[in-house]
Amino acid sequence: MGKTLGPTKLLAPGLVNSGANAASALKVAASAEKIRTVVHSVIASAEKTSFSTMRTAFFEIMRQRQVQSIGVLPWATFGCSVATCSALLMYGDGIECAVESLPAAPSIASLGRGIQSLHQASQVVGQTDGTRIQKSIESLMNRLRKVKMQ
Structure with a gap:
């Protein structure tokens, strides 16, 4: 077809490559779903870790409150873990969607x-x-x- 009518890319790129496009679209969809699954598990793990850190820092602050003055480090740890946990809860789905669209x-x-x-x-x-x-x-x-x- 390319020899008689001209370059096939100029003739009908959608008709000539339709099988390859469908296969690559399925590969992209499969890889996007895998990426979303991995990112979801990473975000869920980070949420658990930040929540655990927040809880530990809070209990450390409460324990030290009676004995001695509380330093900056427990408060900074508590504040950062609260910010991290709330940001992940608010923007986790958006991060997943953004990362999922990277293959496309x-x-x-x-x-x-x-x-x-x-x-x-x-x-x-x-x-x-x-x-x-x-x-x-x-x-x-x-x-x-x-x-x-x-």
Whole structure:
């Protein structure tokens, strides 16, 4: 087909590579699901660790409160673990979704460039059509003036 009609990429890239595209899409989907599973387990582990650290720091502060003055380190540990745990609880799903979309990033970028090119082409066509429409209206107005004068 490529020898008689020309390069197959110019002819029908969607028809020629449709089998390969479907296979690569399945691979991307499978790898994205694996990545999401791994990231979910890492985030869940980090949540547990930060919650455990927060609880340990709190109990250490409460234990030392009666005996001696409390230093900066237990308070800093407690504050950082609270911030980490709350951030993971709030943004964990968003992090998972962002990481899951990484295998499809080239396709997403290509789609964005395609949309941008389409927008630019639409603007050029709009300007060209606008000029043509304006000329057609002016021509029609001139014809109507000539008809009124006669």
